[in-house]
Amino acid sequence: MLAIVDILLEADPDSLKLMRQRVQALANREDPKIKGAPSFIRLQQIPQLHFMSMQIIEDGHFDPLLVFENNFEGEPETYWQSVLTQLSGDLRGIFACTKEAKEKTWAPLFVSGNNDSLVPFLQAHSCSPSAQHFGAVANSLLSISRGREVFEDIQSELGPTGSDYRKLDAPGVHNELRRWALQKYEWLRQAEAPTTDQALNTYKWSTLRPVVPWLVTVILLVALVFGFLTIDLSNHLLHWWGGLPGHSLSFHFAVRFAVRFIVGFFVLLLLASAIVRVGFALYKVLRRLEQTDFTQDHPALSPDQLKLFASQEDHIVQNHLASMVLVKPGMLRGFLIRAALRALHLVVPLVAWNGYLGSMRTIHFAHWTLVGNSGRLLFLSNFDGSWQSYLDDFVDKAAHGLTLAWGNCVGFPRTQDLVLQGAAHGTQFKAWARQSQTQNILWYSAYSDLTVNQIIRNASIVDGLRKASMQQKEAEQWAQLL
């Protein structure tokens, strides 16, 4: 299973310069940016790591925040062990420049010469996303690298012309390629656990499944309280009526039931109308806020900053985006942003299990995290293609979800009913997103040549090879993936 964990630490302002140097030193060593020089020597050795980034977010109102983004697979503890095997010294030096390292509990860890494990420190400062999205959720690093190998081997096996395979029909192609692959890949003979379908299904319900017992409990409780209430009320009414003398027991019960039903119905109606009234009142407040909140029509973009972004972007298939924005003040906004992110957290796996957010499937890992007592919202994303195409996808294909998540933040373009307008103000939204962006110092992708589409395409080819035989139609569709 894939996981996202951020380590968020407040920089000790007096050590900020040193912290920056140390993060930069780590970045320079891993990513020398010299043509031909080997890069990411140590990060490649972390077997669970998909994407990693480090940035220091500066803001006039707060001490700088170190954001250490980790997108990985498996259990966090195992992952941290692997990370520390490679980066223990660097991380100790970087973390030593934070306020947290000065705290009594942790200070001994950062005394020079101390070699105790940093795992407890990492675990204590781990933040889970408020809402997250995965593009290729069923694919482990092992399956991704196997998929790439199989795809490339099949391309050379087929050659420019399709060689002898083109004389076959589609099931024949599948059959022959499967025979060829079984000889070539030992691992293909072993059953896959879990299968892609199983993994997707687990993920699809992963956020809702834990909620179900709670939901059932709450419904039962409400029903119980409500039941007692109506029984009591209807008993009172019947008593007041003076009973029903001279009728059969069944009639008696029928009337009791009818009275209870009617009473229950009116109580429900009252409750519902109260809820609707409160909801409507809150909605009116929200609409007033949406119409009167100050916005930022022309976020200032520094040419130097833009040049820096341009120089770092579009070197590999993916790009990285890190952004931090302020949450709007007020109780209603505070409630709404929590509710919105919670809703996204619950619903995204159910609707985007296949990687598609709306009609876009370019995100490998993305997440929002409320930080600093929900005063700020952090967004980190590893996506395919250019910044421009990513942001355009946001505007064109996923504007509602984006607006729901970001609409309660300072400076976001004016929204309507939480999900409308907002990100649809394309020019303004893109400028706002650029302005809130922070340059990463270190960024690593474990598969810099693969898009989400390609990972899933490769996995589907491998899944097909695992099948003993295929019908005509299925085989035709499979052969088109080659």
Place this chain on the structure above:
Amino acid sequence: MGTASLISATATSPNPEWKPTSETAADLQGIIVSAYPMHLVAMFIMVQFPAPPATGQKAWVANITPRITDSTGERDICLNLAFSAAGLAVLGLSKEVLATFSRPFQEGMTTDNRARFLVDAPATWKWSDCASNTNCVHAQLLIYARTQSALDPVVAAETKTLLSLGLTIADQIPLRVNLDKDQVRHEHFGFADGISQPILVDGEIPVEKRALHEIPVGEVVLGQINTYNAPAIGPVVPNSSNAAQYLKPATMEGFFDLGLNGTYMVFRQLKQDVAKFWNNMKAASADLVDDQKPATDEWLAQKAVGRTLAGDMLTPTGSADGNDMTFFASDPTGFGCPITSHVRRANPRDGLAPTQKDTEDMINATNRHRIMRRGRIYGIPIADRYVDDGVDRGLIFLCMNSEIERQFEFVQHTWLLNPMFGFGYNESDPILGSKCPFSIPSKPVRQQPIIDTFITPVGGGYFFLPSLRALRYLGALG
């Protein structure tokens, strides 16, 4: 509204094409509203300004502005004029004003980051828009005429004028049009060209009422309503000197609108190696099949382009006339027009939609990246397409858009040259891109010849095509 109605809307009830008011028409350079279809010969003159304190460039702009063609009607000779950022700086626009132009225009096409983004090698270019380039072009003067005999004296007169004012010519390219018997233009490889263009419609028409190729006029013309339902942002000048005399007030207090009714013009000189193209098509198609028959070089070339030589779109059952088709319903897997073919990369329409219900959104998204093309070919057509005659020939790609990053650069980077476009893997545009495999969806499995490089950019830049008002202002700069 589903895709079906979208298609039928195109066929039965397109919106009227945008028509400028007479005031706007007098302000718009003619090239924006017309490709000058009857003007079959043209000359592009790349002008260099002398360095200040020389002032010939200002005199020249003032001198030529009355001869610049607007959009009010037919002209025998059409003259249009555009400037690079370096050119505007030499003309005397202040840094503050230049900073209000779009960023790609300010920086030029050849910065390191942009060259990497556009997969260009500008170090080898003959000319560019870059101030640091020795062959930096400050202005593009485009002259169109119906006949060569009408063109020549105008070119001679304009050349004489600009030379007499101390300006120089970095390069000049005679342009031509190759017409087939049906009066359709063909580029040097032999394909009908310029078929798919966006149609400009009034910006007030909501997106759900627009047909397949219709885009709001602000996607091309600055100051008009664009795809985000807001005026396309252009440059402004502060209220000083003579701005108020020539320009209209901008929306913000204290500024005048220099961009209104202008546009950004993208130039690229693309050298074509015709013999290499056809010989590669011949060699690469040798072992391929067209259904059951052995494939021909023309079959492969048409697959690479996505259209027939005559310009019909390839479909799974043959080819289709016109430009109204979408891909999702009729050719989702590219058995007709390969997904990574040139025309499908250049305008994917709804072809990248994951499901039927996404098709309309996908067309709307695609239409936010349309460009208005005005390209023409240079160099004489090749006599025998398999025999290299050493002649320098190619295409001057010229397009107009109001937002270079979202339109031209997006098309170039995210669609045409994207190695992972549309489920492709390490491919590129088979016509424009560098040497790479090209997947042709076939039954039972794809064919994937290696396609070589035949088109080399040898020059290019971003230019600003001002309105007539802005031209008068520039000519009168203090």
